[in-house]
Every structure is written in C-alpha cells, then in structure tokens.
Amino acid sequence: MEYSSFPFSFSSLLNKLPKEKWCRTDLSNWESFWYTSSHLIAAMALKLSLEVQIFKENPNPDLSYMPSPRLFQTHVPYPMLPQSVKNSACKIVIKRPEKILFLRYEDMMEDPKTQLRRLACFLGRPFEKEEEVDKVLWRCSLERLKNMEVNQHGVDPRLGFENKFYFRRGIVGDWKNNMTDKIKEKLDHMLLP
Template sequence: METKNSLEHHQPSDSPKPSLDQEPSRRFWDILDLHKWEGFWYSTGHLEGTKDLQAHHESRDDDIVLASSIKTGTTWLKALCFCIMQGQKGADKGKDGEKEEEEDDPLLKNHPTFYVQTIESKNYAKNSTVDLSAMPSPRLFHTHIPYSALPESMKKSNCKIVYITRNANDTLVSMWHFFNTVRTPEQGPYPFDKAFESFCDGVHPYGPFFDHVLEYWEESLKKPEKILFLRYEEMKRDPKEEVKKLASFLGRPFANDEELEKVLWRCSLDRLKNLEVNKNGLTSVGMPRSSFFRLGVVGDWKNNLSNEMQEKLDQMTKMKLENTGLELEK
C-alpha cells in the first residue's frame, strides 16, 4: 500500500493522471485521498495503475496472479507462492546441509513484496507503457484490485488466480495497526471508533471489503480450475493441507512431505517476522518492512472491538454473506 509519503513515488510528472473531477473523493484516516471508481475506493496512484493495467496488460496463459483485499494474509501468500514456484534448492542436502540451504534462501535477502510485486502499484502506476514481456514465464504477480476491475486478458486467458481472504473483524484490526505505522507521532494512532465506521462504510483502499471478497468468491464457484479461493483461518488451522492444495493448483505439487515442511518453515510468519531483512527499512512503496508482520493470529479482534462493534460487524457479515455459500470463521 502507498502512504502519504509515497504518493508522489507513484505519480511521475510525465505520466498522465486520470480525470478524477467526477469521481467521489474522501480523505482516509488523514493519510490518503481515496476516489470511488466503479464501486470501489482507490488511492490516486492505485487508480492510475488500475486504469493503465486495464488498458495495456496482456496476460499469458501460464501467468499466476495472487489477489487479495488489504490485510488478509497477502504477504504470507506471496512468500508461499514464491517459494513453491522457485522449487526447493538443496532439497537433497539433508540435515548436514541445512546451513548451506538456508543461505540459499532468497527470503533472507529481500522482503516477500520484492519478489512478488503488486502490479497496479509497481508495474503500471509509474509508467503506462511498461513492458513486462521480458519477464520469464511463469510470471508471478499480485493485485489488490477487485475482480471486476481486472483487465479482460486476465479474465479470458488461462492464467491462474489465487485469492486469499480472512474474517472482517481481524482484517479491520490488522488494517488499523498497519496504517498507524505511517501516521506521525503528532497524529498518534487513528481513533479506532472512526476506523471502525470507515470500514463498515466500505471507505478504505480497495473497499468495500465484502464486495471485494464476494466478487472473487462467485467467480471461483464458476471457474474453480482458474480461481483458488483461500481462507486465512483455514490456512492457519491446517497449513499442511492448505499449502499442499495451493502447490497442486499452481502445478507444482510437492514430491514429498519434506519439501512441504521446508516451504512451511521458510514462509512461517514467525520466521519472516524475525529475519533481519524484515526488521528495518522501508519497502519500495514507502511502508516499514516490519509493518507487514505483526501477530498473524486469528481472533486478535477481541482485543480491540467492543461488544457493540462486534455485534454490528457480525450482523453485517451475516447479511452480506447470506445465501452465498461463503463462511468466514472468526
């Protein structure tokens, strides 16, 4: 995600800006200007990137696109898919080769967002004539944009899409902690009650949350061979089974349990959080690297939501998901 300090990073002077005069606009938590376009809220830079993506992107049949709303397990999914697609270097080294094998791990050198970049904020927002044809296949991308805003070539090609979501309660709390990391000391944390109302109103980057989730859910029911729909809570409860399913969907099934275990260890949130490369500095979009790893647990919302807030969000979840077949456990 971009922040107040990185907006200009996504808006070069020689890049035409979209006409926003007719788009509804709101200020998000005193750090971002959001514009509503085709039912969803985008920051200025991400709206530029989305429109450029629609106009210029050509999918390949072997592309892999990771998709998510914000703060639903994206970084974990990026690490997992990157490791799965890279294969297991040193998988035959055994215990004596563990040190050498660990030194070969790219995740020791760079944040997962370095290897799997968000296409509308890195590849297209800077330059609408970006050329991705030199990327070797299979190309691995990520996007936060809703399914309806994906370029037609992504929808019509045989590229695969992996979508991850989580329950609304934990998504909100994670979002609140995330964006507080870029507020100034003078600003302090954004009032949680205001954050709650903003989330319920759907006014946040790539919101409304439930509309975003349901677009991908409904498409995954129509095209299960194209879209794999993952729930963060299920991945936390049974990581072996879920990651095995993910690898098979990507066309890279594990040869044995040892390969699976190594990917789970390399990409575990505890390990990623404690790697030196993720403790300090900023990502390329101006966010603290450490802000992408906090607790990673299910149920942290209980420490933030009042009973009244919990009831309101539960009612909203029930109403939005009614008759859809989708359940998001807390």
C-alpha cells in the same frame, strides 16, 4: 483522461471520494471498491455510458418474455453490481471455478500442511517429497519472517514505512483486538451478502 474533461458534477464527485495513499498514487473508494484515478474515471464513465444505453430505448425493460434461465455476463467486481442485482434472488456463478482457490486463514493455521498441498496442486506443482512441504512451511513461517533483520529494521522503499508493520501476531481471531465494533459492522456490510 483528466478530471477536467468531465462535467463539473463528475469532477466534484471524484474530489469527494475517500482516498488512501498506495505505492506512488492515490486510491479512491467508489461503490465499496478501491481504484487508481485512471481506472476510476474509466469505471465511472463506463457505468454512466452503460446505464444510458440500457435505458435509452426502454426505461423500464420487461424481461419476463425471455426464456428462463436469463443470463447476464459481466466482469464487473461484485461490489460494483447494482443493488437490484445484489438484493435479488439471482444466482451468481463464477465462469471457471477451477481457476479460483479459496484459502481461509483459520484453515491454514489449523492444518498448514494440507492447505499448502492444496495450494501446490492448484498451481500445478504438487510436492514430490514430504520434506519439501516442511521446508516451504519453515521458509514461510510467520515467526521466521518476522525475526529476519530486514523485516525488523528495514523500510519499504515504495511506501516509506517500516517492514515490521507487515507482521501481526498471526493468531486466529486477533482482529478483535484491533477493530472496533463499528469497523467490524462496516466490513460485514461491505463483504457479507
């Protein structure tokens, strides 16, 4: 699909969205979510089509007659959900939580062995020997990776910037030294419920 196949207002909206270079294409930010151009066009068209279908028959649907609990199923990423859903008291449930593992950087820094074991079990590959855990931790250590020749002097062939920029200090809370209060507020607004 190309921009030209959509109404002018749709095309002009696409051109006004914030963009970032990613690999060999641009990403556009729409409703707090980053899309490649082909995915963005599809998401916008789908949302427009879905809204038209929903409100075509009944512009003010009364769902109170439906028995509780009323369920709504979607694959839409959380940032794309309508504000009415996000601001409501509805409960958002992940269909198969056993397929999702949450790891916090702070927890990994505090107790890396325990977190690595959790990850290995989640992937269905638990460690058999303690030495394996130590070996993986050594291979993945920030200091070791940061000091590798390729990461000190190499260049990412896809993005064209030096590999050393992938590595920061690796200290919990170091983001405070790199983000302004305005950026922090913006991230909190985007990520916190």
